[in-house]
Amino acid sequence: MKDLAGRIAVITGGGTGMGRELARQLVAEGCSIAMCDVSAAAMAETKRLCEAERLPQGLRITTHLADVSNEDDVKRFAAEVARDHDTDKIHLLFNNAGIGGGGSMIVHERSEWERTFNICWFGVYYCTRAFLPMMLKADRGHIVNTSSVNGFWASIGPMVPHTAYSAAKFAVKGFSEALQTDLNMNAPHIKCSVVMPGHIGTSIVTNSRKIQAGHESPDFTPKELAQMRARVASMGVDVSKLTDQDIGKLAHERARRFLEDAPTTAAEAATIILDGVKAERWRILVGKDAEKIDRMVRDAPERAYDTDFFQTLAKEVGWKLGAN
Template sequence: MKDFSGKIAVVTGGGSGIGRELTRQLAEAGCSIAICDVSEEDMAETVEIAMTGAPQGVKVTAFKADVSNEDQVNAFRDHVRDAHDIDHIHLLFNNAGIGGGSSFVTTPRDSWERTFNVCWFGVYNNARAFMPLLIAADEGHIVNVSSVNGFWASLGSDTAHTAYSAAKFAVKGFTEALVNDLRLNAPHVKASVVMPGHIGTNIARSTFREFSDAEEALSEEEAKAVNDHFRTSATTTAAQAATVILDGVKAETWRILIGPDAVALDKAVRATPEAAYDGDFGMEIFANLRSATDNA
């Protein structure tokens, strides 16, 4: 798929971050897009931004849906068919996600499963709902966003990180299995797994919103400070990440690493897998890259 003009794309988590940037860049390229998110306010802003630079004929629609809920995802699919008057799509970006659900041992089960369900079943539900529409197109591509935590299940030795990591491992494994499945059963549809490092998004804000009622929840001011630091300290922007993803789709790259931290961590884990959870293994890589960036 060398050209997105005239294509139809679906983007989950389109209200902010990478989802917003994918929507903006696709619209500028002449692609019509249907986005979903849990925040109508964020989606409205995305639609306005995307339409500002879109050529005539491009349509961007928004639908409120919780991707972990299969009924809501199916309603989103029906919206896409009706709002865009189509029986097929060309692109599906399973991008929605939240953090949280840190410890399998101490985190309440409902919080743990909420993170896992959004990050894994969000991908599964949308893949189930939209695969027939991808297959109905003359060419299609499904892009599932995993994470460096899809091959390194840690945020450092002092932090439990099980729900998010387990979900992202599932996304990675599912997508890798899809590569061959599609070659056998729908060869005109491609699959890619995206593994971003630290990207400047508002995922921290989304996570705080999701778990705002938890006893350990931060105040609004504290949450904003954490989110702003997460976004501004990233080595890669959401716009840069979206460009890498879209370039990967054009090149039919099935494995897309985003950011120098993702590349370095992938190399380190492959070189010494037995040491991957010793001490500050991965965090030293992140720290060294940040230091190099600050000193550049």
């Protein structure tokens, strides 16, 4: 699908980050967009940015409030796309929505763990189920599932548990690989790609916190502060002399560094993804760090979770220790 003009693309998590940049670049190529997110304000800004350039006649951009971890929301989203785009088919499905959190099975609450897992995994599954009938009716289709380097390396450091997100991203990668044979046999006009980004400059840390906490305020609740204090302590840090204000500053600084210190921007990531889709590559590594991590884990899988492995990896890929 080298020419995207006149196609219809569905993007989950289109309000910020890679979802927003995918929308902008797809619109620039003449593709109509239907995006969902849990933030109406974020989607409105994405739509405004997309419409800042003169749109081709007939191109549509629609926004839809939906929580992809809720199957009823996803089914409603699919019905709204059919209605608002006056169609029974779509051509591109970008299962992009995701959040972090719930890193530990021990320290973190079950609800937080499952919230992360359900968005990152079931969001992909539910949306694929919901939109597959519309893709089967199209002349060509492409499913693009966002996994992560954490879909083949379940770590962001030797002292930081990362179980919920990694488990979900491993599931997305396995699902996408299994779809290669399924689609080849039963729907050969539909392709599937698995996207595995490294460290991309997005607001996922801030957005994840808002979704997990259930509010938009930049101020942390006492419960959030207690949870963050426990997480910092679990990393071997003496928190006895840290005030709540200190803990809050650490959290805000982590979010800032994740966004600003990333080696790859969200716009650059979107370009790499779309280039991979046009080339019909089923495996799309995003960022030089992702490429290096892939090579290093393949070369020494038995050492992948050792402290010295992470230190060597961080130096090779140019990560700033502590940024994660």
